[in-house]
Amino acid sequence: MVDKLKVGIFITLTILFICYTFYLYRINYHYPTKVQLEADMGKQIWQDNNCTACHQIYGLGGFLGPDLTNVFSKLSDEQISVKIRTGNNIMPSYNLTDKQMKELIAYLRSLNRSGVAAPSKLKFNIDGTIER
Ligand code: HEC
Incomplete structure (x- = not known):
């Protein structure tokens, strides 16, 4: 049971991390003019x-x-x-x-x-x- 919970938390955090990373790169990245x-x-x-x-x-x-x-x-x-x-x-x-x-x-x-x-x-x- 506990392991399932840990895996669930891990997956949730990983997904959040990926989403947040994409978000940050999207707002901060500007193409060189x-x-x-x-x-x-x-x-x-x-x-x-x-x-x-x-x-x-x-x-x-x-x-x-x-x-x-x-x-x-x-x-x-x-x-x-x-x-x-x-x-x-x-x-x-x-x-x-x-x-x-x-x-x-x-x-x-x-x-x-x-x-x-x-x-x-x-x-x-x-x-x-x-x-x-
Ligand atoms: C051997 C030393 C030396 C090197 C190397 C040098 N400079 Fe100078 N530069 C001077 C001096 C001394 C003056 C100030 C001359 C004066 O006040 O009449 C000056 C003045 C200038 C000025 C005018 C600044 C002002 O406020 O009037 C510019 C712009 C300038 N240099 C650009 C450059 C650039 C760009 C390079 C590289 C490609 C360069 N210098 C390399 C010595 C150097």
Whole structure:
């Protein structure tokens, strides 16, 4: 008798587990959009060219150049691509194709959306909300 009860509980829990798992994956899973894929390619370009040697993201990275987490809100696409293509006396110039540049900028855009580099500059409101 007891064994039947145990088996019943086990089967019920297993079914619930499977249903819940399907439910969670269904609500959380979103297909990567074209924009997301572009940003991922841009991240690869960022890594291949070792931009982190001189630039930080969220304050982490080399300190020869500025933090680029929010560069997208500071400069236009054209300004960013000119900076990367021409370089300066410290930064080398990068001869990227238009497609690579678009992807790199998509990555910088996604970084900008994901947060701010200097949380200490955020404004904390009395009701607990945070403003940029
Ligand atoms: C050898 C060091 C070095 C490397 C490697 C480097 N940079 Fe830079 N970068 C700099 C420096 C230094 C500046 C700041 C120049 C200035 O203020 O005039 C800069 C400026 C920039 C700016 C303009 C930022 C601003 O606020 O004006 C962008 C965008 C940028 N770099 C992107 C990149 C990307 C993308 C890569 C990788 C493909 C990269 N950099 C690799 C040193 C580097």
